[in-house]
Amino acid sequence: MATDEVDRSPSERVDVCVVGAGPAGALAAYSLAERGHDVVILEAGPRFSFEDRLRRMEYSLRPAHDGLEVWEMGGDRDAYASTGPLDYPLNDVRVKGVGGTTLHWLGYVPRYHEKDFEMDSRYGLGEDWPISYDDLRPYYAAVERELGVAGVEDNPFEPPRESPFPMDGFSPSHSDSLLVEACEELDITVHSIPQARNSERYDDRSPCVGYGTCIPVCPSGAKYSADVHVAKAEAEGARVIDRAPVQRLEHDASTERLEAVEYATPDGETHRQEARQVVLACGAIETPRVLLLSESDEYPDGLANSSGAVGRYLMDHPLVMAFGIASESTRQHHVGFSTSGTHQFYDHEEPTPGSFHVGFLNYAGPSPVEAALSSGDWGDSLVSDVSTEVTGHIGTEALVEQLPREENRVTLDTSQTDDHGNPVPEVHWSVGDHAIETAEAALEVQHDILETMGARVTWSTDPRRPASGSHPMGTTRMGADPETSVVDARLRTHDLENLTIASSSVFTTGGAMNPTLTIGALSLMAAEYIDEDL
Amino acid sequence: MELSRRDAIAALAAVGIGTGGVALYRSDAFGDGSIDSETSPDDPIDTMIALAAVVYPSEVSGIDEFVETYVVGRLEDDETHEERTVQALAHLEGYASDEFGDSFVDLSPEDRDAVLRELGVQNAQPNPEGSDVERIRYYLVNELLYALFTSPTGGELVGHENPPGHGGGLDSYRRGPDA
DSSP: OOOOSOOOOOOSSEEEEEEOOSHHHHHHHHHHHHTTOOEEEEOSSOOOOGGGHHHHHHHHHSTTSOHHHHTTOOSGGGOOEEOSSSOOOHHHHOOOSTTGGGGTOOOBOOOOOGGGGBHHHHHSOSOBOSSOHHHHHHHHHHHHHHHTOEEOSOOTTSOOOSSOOSEEOOOOOHHHHHHHHHHHHTTOOOEEOOBSBOSSOBTTBOOOOOOSOTTTOOTTSOBOOTHHHHHHHHHTTOEEEOSOOEEEEEEOTTSSSEEEEEEEOTTSOEEEEEEEEEEEOSHHHHHHHHHHHTOOSSOTTOTTOTTSOTTOSOBOOEEEEEEEEOSSOOOOSSSSSOOEEEOTTTSOSSSSSOOEEEEEOSSOSOOHHHHHHHSSOOTHHHHHHHHHHHTTEEEEEEEEOOOOOTTSEEEEEEEEEOTTSOEEEEEEOOOHHHHHHHHHHHHHHHHHHHHHTTOEEEEEOOTTSOEEOSOOBOTTOBOSOTTTOSBOTTSBBSSOTTEEEOSGGGOSSOOSSOSHHHHHHHHHHHHHHHHHHO | OBOOHHHHHHHHHTTTOOOTTOOOOGGGTTOSSOOOOTTSOSOHHHHHHHHHHHHSOTTOBOHHHHHHHHHHHHHHHOHHHHHHHHHHHHHHHHHHHHHHSSOGGGSOHHHHHHHHHHHTGGGOOOOTTSOHHHHIIIIIIHHHHHHHHTSHHHHHTTTOSSOTTSOOOSSGGGOOTTO
């Protein structure tokens, strides 16, 4: 990548250096800049032009372009090793750039349930978080306003709310209506899904106009992405340095405080950004990696790692899906997001099977343009080919709870280096018996629904080999005990008093809900604590 | 089923091009001397229209205006795309002249179809950086199909009035097939 004329030299010692411009970093940076602090954000990836999003959508719809091309992922910068029994597809959905993975995400934003914070107390599984749902509740409300969440208060299973959703929710789809009839027969209660997607104009962003390509790109900007809060942070005086991958963190002579963040720039130089407070917000893979890369004589096992927990307890949400063919038109791919699902099976009585929730797809099977471009043919025969390909598809998905397991971890693979000569992350991921049993229960529900609506089930996930839900968590976990955790209840590392981690890496257990709303709530909470310290 | 200028503008929007209400003319495209090959067609727009007449289903009408509006808008916006399109057209034209003895646009629809099949386009992977045939698949055939199937009328061919790539609003996903 060629150099450009952007000034990427460090600022004079700032109040806060935030590492990562995804949702965690963007929200923390905005919250702190709004309070009047000097903030510098270091982002490994580039700034993407909003105007290019339609071109990126074209890449996503044309089979000549692979998924990595849409947001310029992969290559030496993003090299990694996957060594567990299940392949970990790190680069498939993760995005490095201003906005981070929210540029690619689907945008579902449920809150975690109370039980997710109390897994040990309730079930004897995993650990309790050192904070409760009630502690996080005001930050959930705040982050729902920041992101702009569209929702309907029709979910009898969700934890208590204090106020309506900021926007009206999206109506159910025609496809939903077919599955709802089946669920009524099965005594399954169906409800809406909260979305970080504008159902109306909100925060000067467009309402959804139905491009149908939410994953991997929303050309209208209706789907929230964290570049929104990066821009807000900049408007409050924050400075963003893009294409500046952090190489290591440096502690001072006392070994109790960080002094500077070392980062590289495209011209081949390295720089030191000094800061009074540092927020690591680069996700559950790169966050432990940066800490491990920052080893020193005083911290030979990496920074903030006196517990040995940095990189360990990697969790994800195993994703299990079922697809079928219905005898009637299901009208898929008119929008790119789900509008209905059920949390009925989330708050379980017995420890296992654990939590899962089911969503009804509005984008099962290929879309017309994908089918047309993947067919070798043209002319009249193409219409019948495409019609056959796209008709009658129906599908469901479930995210499944996985317990923290010490052996699932991120380490450094010293046999490979990235484009700056640093060892790449080695990701070891397996799911364990609890998740497999939960996945089996989730698949049984999905099969029941599809078969009751009269669909012929054509494919479903092997519960022993689920896909990654692309929600890595747990690798710098939160806890009260410095012997077993990396950060405390305010997300400050036990070892370094001016280092805070804002990321799904702090999750003590993973639940089964999409994690981004919780990531955002934790970021806003952490920013308040940092503000108190400054 | 008739393609309209609205369909062409929708298809252009799906590749990130807004016409801003400005009419685009064929003289705007290929107007920079980029056509210099002996085998290049006299009028690339005519060749694209002739290709679309084979690639598009026979029930589609209004092809001429749709293709002209789309191709002119597309190529005016992107020099690299224009250059590669010209190269692909030159290869297509060269094969038509060498093997069928006439310009592609002057061949019968059956012979145009035969040109594509003899070139192996039906089995070629679309690849913008690939071989001549792979580029024909990407820059010509799939380009036209992308335009068609991201437009409302193209979607309706397969019962889908708001296909992905087209920002057609939030009504259609709620409707049943008979609404």
